[in-house]
Amino acid sequence: xxxxxxxxxxxxxxxxxxxVSLALEAGRILGLVGESGSGKSMTALSVIRLLPQGAAxxxxxxxxGRELTALSERQMCAVRGAEVGMIFQEPMTALNPVQxxxxxxxxxxxxxxxxxxxxAASIARERLGxxxxxxxxxxxxxxxxxxxxxxxxxxxxxLAVALRPKLLIADExxxxxxxxxxxxxxxxxxxxxxxxxxxxxxxxxDLAVVAEMADEVAVMKAGEVVEHGATxxxxxxxxxxxxxxxxxxxxxxxxxxxxxxxxPLLEVRxxxxxxxxxxxxxxxPRPSFRAVDGVSLTLARGESLGLVGESGxxxxxLTRAILGLEALQGGEIRLDGAEVAPGxxxxxxxxxxxxFQDPYGSFNPRHRVGRILSEPFHLTGRPEDAEARIAEVxxxxxxxxxxxxxxxxxxxxxxxxxIAIARALITRPELIVLDEAVSxxxxxxxxxxxxxxADLQARFGLSYLFISHDLTVVRAITDRVLVMRxxxxxxxxxxxxxxxxxxxxxxxxxxAAAPVLPAA
Numbered sequence: 001x002x003x004x005x006x007x008x009x010x011x012x013x014x015x016x017x018x019x020v021s022l023a024l025e026a027g028r029i030l031g032l033v034g035e036s037g038s039g040k041s042m043t044a045l046s047v048i049r050l051l052p053q054g055a056a057x058x059x060x061x062x063x064x065g066r067e068l069t070a071l072s073e074r075q076m077c078a079v080r081g082a083e084v085g086m087i088f089q090e091p092m093t094a095l096n097p098v099q100x101x102x103x104x105x106x107x108x109x110x111x112x113x114x115x116x117x118x119x120a121a122s123i124a125r126e127r128l129g130x131x132x133x134x135x136x137x138x139x140x141x142x143x144x145x146x147x148x149x150x151x152x153x154x155x156x157x158x159l160a161v162a163l164r165p166k167l168l169i170a171d172e173x174x175x176x177x178x179x180x181x182x183x184x185x186x187x188x189x190x191x192x193x194x195x196x197x198x199x200x201x202x203x204x205x206d207l208a209v210v211a212e213m214a215d216e217v218a219v220m221k222a223g224e225v226v227e228h229g230a231t232x233x234x235x236x237x238x239x240x241x242x243x244x245x246x247x248x249x250x251x252x253x254x255x256x257x258x259x260x261x262x263x264p265l266l267e268v269r270x271x272x273x274x275x276x277x278x279x280x281x282x283x284x285p286r287p288s289f290r291a292v293d294g295v296s297l298t299l300a301r302g303e304s305l306g307l308v309g310e311s312g313x314x315x316x317x318l319t320r321a322i323l324g325l326e327a328l329q330g331g332e333i334r335l336d337g338a339e340v341a342p343g344x345x346x347x348x349x350x351x352x353x354x355x356f357q358d359p360y361g362s363f364n365p366r367h368r369v370g371r372i373l374s375e376p377f378h379l380t381g382r383p384e385d386a387e388a389r390i391a392e393v394x395x396x397x398x399x400x401x402x403x404x405x406x407x408x409x410x411x412x413x414x415x416x417x418x419i420a421i422a423r424a425l426i427t428r429p430e431l432i433v434l435d436e437a438v439s440x441x442x443x444x445x446x447x448x449x450x451x452x453x454a455d456l457q458a459r460f461g462l463s464y465l466f467i468s469h470d471l472t473v474v475r476a477i478t479d480r481v482l483v484m485r486x487x488x489x490x491x492x493x494x495x496x497x498x499x500x501x502x503x504x505x506x507x508x509x510x511x512a513a514a515p516v517l518p519a520a
Contacts, residue, residue, distance in 0.1 A: 001026045001199040002167050007046050007059035009039075009223075016042050017223045019059070024216075026166070029193055029200040031214030031231065033207060033246065035442040036413060039223040040203045044169045047201070048084050049076045063166065082112050085160035087189075089172035091152035095144040101128065101155045102140025108162040127158040131188060149311055150181035154188070161192055168193065168200045174209065175440060178310045178469035183513040186213055205442045207250045208472075208515035211235055219243050235518055245444065250517055252447035253476040254454035256304075265336055265463050266299040266322065266431060272330030273317050291317040293487035294331070301430070304457065304464040306478035306495060308471060308510065314487040315467050319433055322465070323354060335431065346379040353424035357436035359416040363408045369394075369419055370404035376427045393422040396459075397452060414445035418452065425456070433465045438473055450477055471514045475499050483507045 002024045009017040017039050024030045032040050045051050047061050049068065061068040063083060071079065080086075088094040096104055105124035109115045115123055125135050131154040144152050153173060160168060170189060174182040190213065193200045202213055210217055210231065217234045219227040219242065227240040238244045273292040280287070291314045299305045307315055320326040322333055324340045333340040338348050353376065356362045363372050373390050374382065383389065391401035397418040408416055417437065424432050434453070438446045454477070456462060468474050474481055474495065481498050483491040483506065491504040502508045 001064060002047070002201075003060075003062040004043070004047070005060040005062065007043070007057070007061060009042055009046055009051060009058070010056045011052060011054060015223060016055070017046065020046075020220075020223075020225055021059075022218055022225065022228070024167075024199045024201065026197050026199050027194060028215045029190070029202050029213055031210035031217045032201060032203045032220060033205060033210050033217060034220035035205060035246075035444060037222075038220040040220055041171055042223075043220070044086070044171055044201060044203060047167070047169065048080050048086065049073075050080075078112070081108050081165070082114070082163045083165050084167045084169065085163070085165040086169040087153075087156050087160045087171065087173045089175055091149065091156045092144060094156050095152060097144055100141045100143055101133075101138070101147070104155065105158050105162050108159055112163060114163055123162065124158070127162050128155070130192075131155075131158045131161075132184070133158070148181075150177055150185065153177065153181075153185055157185070157188065157192070161196065161198075164196055164198075166198060168198045169203070170200060171203045172205070175204075175206075179471060179510055179513040180310055182209075182515075186515075189213070206515070207235070207246060207443070208517045211518055212515045219246070232518075247517070249443040249447045250472075252443075252450065254447075254451045256454045256477070257458060263301060264298045265301045265303075266297075266465070267334045268295060268297045268318075268322065268331070269333075270331035271295045271318065271321060271328050271333060273314075273321055273326065274329045291487055292321065292328075295484075295487070295489055296331075297482060297489065297492070299431070299463050299465060301463055302457065302461045303480070304466055304478040306474040306481040307465065307467045307484060308469065308474055308481060309484035310469075310510075313484045315484055316435070318484075319354075319435060319465070319467060323352065323433060324349060350376070350379045350427045351429050352431040352433065353427060353429045354433040354435060355417075355420050355424050355437045357439055359413075359420040360408060362420065363416070365408055367407075368404065369406055369408070372408070372419065373404070373423050373426050376423065379427060389426060393425045394419075396425060396456065397422045412445075414441060414448060417441065417445075417449055421449075421452065421456070425460075428460075429462070431463045431465065433467070435467045436469070437466075439468060439470050446473070453477060471499070471511065483510070 004020055004022045007017055007020040020043055034040050046057060051057060102121060102124050105127055106120035109120040109123055125140060129135060133154055174185050204210055214231050217231050218225050221242045227234060227243050238247055271292050272294060274288040274290050277287045277289055295318060309315055321328055324342055324344050327342050335348060335351060370390050374386055390404050394401055394403055399418055438449050441449060466474060466478050478495045481495045482489050485506050491498060491507045502511060
């Protein structure tokens with residue numbers, strides 16, 4: 001179906017891809033794995049000829065014997081979408097926010113002249129229904145912001161397969177999704193590939209997902225394919241050192257000292273958070289949605305507590321309340337005995353900080369690192385030794401003091417996350433909330449960040465509230481875990497006990513949905 005023969009890409013004289021050769025048959029899935037910068041996405045962009053300006057493409061890309069590299073841009077426009085479909089990593093940026101989902105799927109058919117307006121709408125309805133968005137529950141007139149992350153990804157899949165392409169490229173399509181939604185999306189892609197007879201190039205850095213999804217695996221490093229073969233055999237033999245290193249990083253657990261449970265630092269008692277909804281009639285009562293429903297928890301000094309659950313379960317709402325960003329309608333939250341609420345004293349707010357999922361999105365790209373790190377000083381006033389403290393926290397997270405003069409774009413993703421951790425440390429807090437802090441990182445970078453977090457906790461006695469949909473990470477870094485569903489804590493206990501012998505059906509459902517690496 002698709003063959004890459006000696007594909008090379010260079011930008012400004014620098015080699016990006018080196019002699020990449022791959023072949024994929026109809027109805028089969030090829031997993032392309034490797035760290036960021038290894039050339040995975042560039043390989044996909046080479047197939048559809050959407051390379052950056054100034055890139056030089058060499059070699060041949062054949063689709064059913066037709067050489068795509070020899071086609072004009074006008075001819076390639078007819079291939080993209082019709083014969084090669086692509087699912088992108090972030091559906092919210094891939095979809096048009098001001099166009100309803102039915103029009104977006106129908107637009108693909110209209111642009112390629114495959115149907116008239118009424119027929120395109122009918123096909124869009126059928127395609128959206130095929131990916132689990134039935135028109136009775138999800139009208140074609142809905143907009144992307146009215147859907148959840150998993151539902152938006154389903155719209156992107158409907159767009160990609162609207163014209164029944166011969167090749168489907170899926171570029172990290174489940175990275176930002178929780179485990180149950182991820183399992184549904186992976187199952188949907190598998191079904192579509194088998195039923196439609198498509199070939200699928202599945203790009204990911206998650207070896208557990210590849211082990212579950214792919215018929216074959218190609219491992220990329222520095223623009224080259226270093227190992228390629230059937231999935232089961234490749235993961236069993238792992239002949240190349242880089243493949244073994246990726247495998248070990250995926251299973252990595254930081255060394256953490258067993259900590260005795262100390263006095264409670266954070267206490268949440270019967271927390272309730274409601275959001276008002278629109279009235280169904282003009283003078284009727286105003287309904288409300290209960291996002292957090294009587295949640296109670298404690299976090300001891302020096303302890304790591306995991307909070308897991310699907311999107312929409314109330315994790316983020318509870319986190320905002322713990323950080324004092326939203327008021328509760330019932331219950332209370334206390335940090336070391338002091339009440340946490342909007343308008344609390346700056347000194348209390350200083351004692352807890354947060355690390356976000358996307359460090360680049362939480363930084364001002366026009367500010368140097370030194371200024372970014374000094375932002376939390378607005379809580380305490382800029383101390384006389386501010387420069388020394390900036391240099392100190394940079395060294396604490398494994399960077400250099402001179403990095404304070406650089407801009408965020410000059411760092412890799414893992415380095416930017418280290419800067420985000422440094423910013424959280426600058427006020428010398430006691431509690432750090434880590435909101436999906438490693439979910440977007442490569443496995444090797446993730447292992448380094450987890451080691452860093454364990455080291456910082458041991459040195460400074462920090463308490464962590466670790467919010468994540470990645471159950472492997474939660475198991476590796478936490479002492480206790482809470483499982484949240486529909487605003488309530490349905491299971492709680494020591495992490496190993498909950499993961500080894502879950503008592504609640506929902507916990508068992510989450511664990512069953514999580515992809516698992518085969519034994520080494």
